Amino acid sequence: MAALAGCGTTADRTAAPAPTKAFHWTSSAPLISPQPAPDQTIYAVKDPSIVNVNGTYHVFMTTAGSVGWGLAYTSFDKWPDAASAKIVPLAKSPMGPGYRAAPQVFYFAPKKTWYLVYQGSDPLYSTSKDIGDPMSWSAPQPFFPVVPDIVKLPQGHGWLDFWVICDDRKCYLFNTDDHGRLLRSETALGEFPNGFHNTVAVMTEKTEDLFEASNTYKIADTNTYITLVEAVSPQGRYFRIWKSDGLDGKWEPFSSAPMNTFAGRDNVEQLWSEGISHGEMIRTNADQTMTIDPCRPLEYLFQGNDPAVHVADYIKLPYRLGVITAKGDNPVSALCR
Template identity: 35%
Template sequence: MKSNPIWRTGDRVFLEGITGTFDDVSVKDPTIVNVDGKWHVFYTGRDATKWRMGYIAGKELTDLKKADRNYMTSLNGGSYFCAPQVFQLKSKKTWYLIYQSGLGATFSTNADINSPQGWSAGKAMGFTDGIDFWCISDGTKIHCFYSAQDGSFTIKKRSTLVADFPYKWSEPVVVATDTFEAPHVYKNKADGKYYMMVEDIRRYFEIWQASSLDGTWTKLNEKWADYANLIETNEHWTDQVSHGEILRSGIDEMCEIEDINHCQVIFQGVVNGNYADYGIIPYDLGIMKNY
């Protein structure tokens, strides 16, 4: 893969909501799929005090800025619910949202991704030792990668059989060290390998590689996507490359992408400032490309 790609980003594609809404401080942690020619985005919305989840959709990525916002009131994850991942489980033709909440690792289901209030109330997956949960299948098992919350700066992984998902998880194993959070893992169709994009605490993306989901992970580039190799082609809207997702080629739990050397990433960014608390950093969403 390219060792040091150049990234380009244009205008922001989605901004915080109007005063008094659930996302009037920031919009962040996006997950995205394209279904029948329409982009579906689930995201964390932040007001002055709470983290909650929203949904938008549009035929073009540039349509997201004017899309209707949906506060996902059908979810019930205790005191908060945020940092989603969305996919359709092939065997059940059912949509899953995986996210963090007061229940720990949490899931909700829906028969129709177009129905934001059709999601079931959150249910616990059975473990609470992390954040930023990401599920991906190798066809036999589903693996859940997440950021440990024990001060170890590690990424951990649990696994379960596809037939048992989203329950009966294995004990955790450490797959990456000296790193931070938001691990997103993909099967790269161009070379058949797996790539894990991880956000460093200094707000850039590392990239890791493995030959299988049970294999050993090797860091390929500490600063695969960093502001230093990001070109803003229009407005200056970010000094960070923070929590994001590569646009997938499919919609299911295999989490496939066409080519990691020729991809798009939806990510959160912000101009650096003296923000009193992480919760009130005014993140917006944009798209960057490495081609």
């Protein structure tokens, strides 16, 4: 007798594979590396943010050089073209020179405007109407008129690596502090980029277990959000992953791997780097919802460094950018409908 629809036989249920609860990846070679600059030595390219618009990748990054930290831009249509694509410093745009790092780029659909979020001493943003024109970015503007008390020394530890994501009511700004805290601020969608307030700690762990470079996404066609935060181990940097049913909700581990690992030395094949550090998911759209498609193989653009190169000065660590691609099923792909 045929089994009833949706029930299956005992043998069928026994044979069905259990949903995977961990991630596995394979790595590209380094794809984006420093290029010669007329005014300084560029040691590293870091902290990438990426969107794909009409078939073209747009990548923003931190440059680490002999005159300090800055932001830069490159674009290309296919990954084999990334290495030869020109990297353009943004210091000559209206954004101007000075300390800038850790960019995040997205299209804010309600205002039909591109936003570039980055860190100065505090969270800053610039805007553009043309993501393909690196000279179009506006002068920096602060998100906060006054630094929140939770961030100020001595009770706070400063803030860095800012990340904006919005739902249909509010925009949230997440950041880390290199001391084991993930912080969140909020504003109404209609007030963005103004009005951020209510800065609170939403996760607190040991410093090395919740370090920096948080990035948060919505999984398409679900009510699930994921957040990734970089951690530090003796084997190098790696990312951990949590999930929530809302940007203002509680974050719970989203991997059964030790330390709810998302990506690191233990689960990335062909890895040329000491670990997996500051990066961003390659998303299915470019807007403020930060949506990823669970039905497509996950790709993550990351910064990595050669484990054989040891330097005392952090700015001289030879970071390069590469891509890891998910292999097989994982907790995100399990949500594909």
